[in-house]
Amino acid sequence: MSFFDVIIQTLDSTIRLSVPLLLACLAGLYSERSGIFDIGLEGKMLAAAFAGAAAASVFHSAWIGLGIAILVSVSLALVHGFASITHRGNQIVSGLAINFVAAGSTIILGQAWFQQGGRTPALAPNERFEAITLPGADAIREVPIIGPIYSELISGHSLLVYVAFLAVPFTWWVLFRTRFGLRLRAVGENPAAVDTAGISVAWLRYRAVICTGVLTAIAGAYLSMVQSGGFVKDMTAGKGYIALAALIFAKWRPVNAMFACLLFGFLDALAIRLQGAPLPIIGKVPVQLMQALPYILTVILLAGFIGKAIPPRAGGVPYVKER
Amino acid sequence: MSTPYAKLPAWADYGLIPLINLAVAFIVAGLVVLLVGENPFRAAAILVEGAFGRGQGIAYTLFYATNFIFTGLAVAVAMHAGLFNIGGEGQAYVAGLGVGLVCLALDRVVPWYVTFPFAIAGAALFGAAWAFIPAYLQAKRGSHIVITTIMFNMIAASLMIYVLRDILKPEAMQEVKTRMLEAGAQLPRLNWIIELFGTARIRSAPFNVSFLLALVMAYLVWLLIWRTKLGYEIRTFGFSQKAARYAGISEVRVTIIAMLISGALAGMMSINAIMGDQHSVYVDLAGGAGFIGIAVALMGRAHPVGIILASILFGMLYQGGAELSFEMPAISRDMIVIIQGLVILFAGALEHMFRPYIQTLFASISPKSVGMAAVKGEGA
Numbered sequence: 001m002s003f004f005d006v007i008i009q010t011l012d013s014t015i016r017l018s019v020p021l022l023l024a025c026l027a028g029l030y031s032e033r034s035g036i037f038d039i040g041l042e043g044k045m046l047a048a049a050f051a052g053a054a055a056a057s058v059f060h061s062a063w064i065g066l067g068i069a070i071l072v073s074v075s076l077a078l079v080h081g082f083a084s085i086t087h088r089g090n091q092i093v094s095g096l097a098i099n100f101v102a103a104g105s106t107i108i109l110g111q112a113w114f115q116q117g118g119r120t121p122a123l124a125p126n127e128r129f130e131a132i133t134l135p136g137a138d139a140i141r142e143v144p145i146i147g148p149i150y151s152e153l154i155s156g157h158s159l160l161v162y163v164a165f166l167a168v169p170f171t172w173w174v175l176f177r178t179r180f181g182l183r184l185r186a187v188g189e190n191p192a193a194v195d196t197a198g199i200s201v202a203w204l205r206y207r208a209v210i211c212t213g214v215l216t217a218i219a220g221a222y223l224s225m226v227q228s229g230g231f232v233k234d235m236t237a238g239k240g241y242i243a244l245a246a247l248i249f250a251k252w253r254p255v256n257a258m259f260a261c262l263l264f265g266f267l268d269a270l271a272i273r274l275q276g277a278p279l280p281i282i283g284k285v286p287v288q289l290m291q292a293l294p295y296i297l298t299v300i301l302l303a304g305f306i307g308k309a310i311p312p313r314a315g316g317v318p319y320v321k322e323r
Numbered sequence: 324m325s326t327p328y329a330k331l332p333a334w335a336d337y338g339l340i341p342l343i344n345l346a347v348a349f350i351v352a353g354l355v356v357l358l359v360g361e362n363p364f365r366a367a368a369i370l371v372e373g374a375f376g377r378g379q380g381i382a383y384t385l386f387y388a389t390n391f392i393f394t395g396l397a398v399a400v401a402m403h404a405g406l407f408n409i410g411g412e413g414q415a416y417v418a419g420l421g422v423g424l425v426c427l428a429l430d431r432v433v434p435w436y437v438t439f440p441f442a443i444a445g446a447a448l449f450g451a452a453w454a455f456i457p458a459y460l461q462a463k464r465g466s467h468i469v470i471t472t473i474m475f476n477m478i479a480a481s482l483m484i485y486v487l488r489d490i491l492k493p494e495a496m497q498e499v500k501t502r503m504l505e506a507g508a509q510l511p512r513l514n515w516i517i518e519l520f521g522t523a524r525i526r527s528a529p530f531n532v533s534f535l536l537a538l539v540m541a542y543l544v545w546l547l548i549w550r551t552k553l554g555y556e557i558r559t560f561g562f563s564q565k566a567a568r569y570a571g572i573s574e575v576r577v578t579i580i581a582m583l584i585s586g587a588l589a590g591m592m593s594i595n596a597i598m599g600d601q602h603s604v605y606v607d608l609a610g611g612a613g614f615i616g617i618a619v620a621l622m623g624r625a626h627p628v629g630i631i632l633a634s635i636l637f638g639m640l641y642q643g644g645a646e647l648s649f650e651m652p653a654i655s656r657d658m659i660v661i662i663q664g665l666v667i668l669f670a671g672a673l674e675h676m677f678r679p680y681i682q683t684l685f686a687s688i689s690p691k692s693v694g695m696a697a698v699k700g701e702g703a
Contacts, residue, residue, distance in 0.1 A: 039469070082673075083668065083672035087673055087675055087676050088675070089671070089672035089674065090407075091672075092407055092469050093407075093667060094671070097664045098664070101660075101661055101668070104662075104663070105355060108655065109359065111653065112358075241474075241477060248470060286485050286489065288481035288482065288485040289481070289485070292481035296474075296478060298470075299456075299466075299474050303460050311467070
């Protein structure tokens, strides 16, 4: 295999691996921009992955699966909203609670309903979101350079992959070009000002967490219905936390988020490809170091050594209306 | 913390409300049991029977509780300083390396009671060291401690697997762990204490001396928080950072010291796992205890007595849950993870949910008890 093919393949798996991160990262972006910290991305993703795969295999439809995944994930997001918006509870505690409830109940319910050790039944092709071949991909496959780039890298992904990457400009547009987005950002910086303008802080934040729920659902559905043909217990394996790291790395901006997720996805793809094989110049790098790199980079960023990550100012603080 | 709520009598605040929150958590857990088609009351009966029915069960319950006392105290100390240490899991895991190095050096040379103090020091040192960087970054550079401790949990997992697999594992061994520790690093069991109460002979439960260490630490934490100047500073800082600043309390100092103590306490959990139970340093030795510490600290209201009680409750769930999975195959031990999540949700994030109702109730029974002046808690 030529060097060029290796690069194409690595980049291809980079895209595949960064999609769930990207969706979860954008999900967190809506919530955190509105001033609600959400460390429960992991749990919502996991619950959605389970619900999606379970419903898809029962109803034999990928779309119903996705619908149920969204339903479950949004419900969990609303629980988070109920605790942290309505009852002004601690947002970290609430997010953590959701992670545990999701981790436990996906295993318990999975085992009780399907009896396959926490797995859901393997999904048939029509129960998954299958790869789409973009027009002309087969025609230009043989063209050097451009051919493989178009037909391997850009074409041949599942619908959800394109959804994820289209969500980036869409989120940018919502956040910076719509009234809703302006208010969303404002409520994360200075909720009192938004309240004074006669806009409900609570309703705005609830809408933000619903957006979060929808996007984590797609992230979860991608894991269980695209990347693998069914749910496996604990299949998010910390991706929600990497997405959180990516969000900080991106300084809460959608386009940066895409690059951060692609970077973390690339590190993952590289770790898989190398499998401990020595790199030129650097020598042998332990796989564990590659796995820990996103977290280490985020800590370095948080320490203020690569620019400064400033979170939304009202983030994590429950809003108490003046009396 | 300045709550926008009126005061309740102390017993309602520290007894009634936590109990209601706990009850709701268990009711929701019961619904999950119902959902998988089992009887929640029978499940609860099996659970309690499994945890306290026989001496063996009690010993296991207390063995698990030991872990949770350490991690619960760790979370509580940080909580008093207004810091949320979510990194107990990673701190305990890395502390396992400290304990392991001490034990590997001493276990063939000296008896356990010589190794023990060094192991405590090793655990405390490594646990505190793993908490130091997040603490320093929070104090000096303002990076959010929740995020950094989460990151450090992840980094700890990668680091420990690397250390165990590539450095400490003997060549010949298949499993990723250190060599078996010998007598000099094995803590004596305490099962005889339970046997004193007339239970049958306990064969294999790993209930050991580190339980006593946990109790000592609980006492020391109480002493620290409520009877020392440092504890006063920690509480002041946690109550109001602004007030602490005006009182001349150094933010950097309090943040770092509170986190070091927290990390050290979380670290000691690994002594119970390594020297008390498995007699080796192994992958994922913290096994989620760091996270259960959060539930325990929230439920125990960050008070050592509350933490010990909550730890025993979770120990019971752990041990009883294992028994339960034999009796009801549909319910595995992961049920505890759900309960843990629900407890964190209702005792933590939604702790004020039922407060207004209880206040109304109290006000209608005895207006004095919720009145502005009468907060002493007589009446009602």
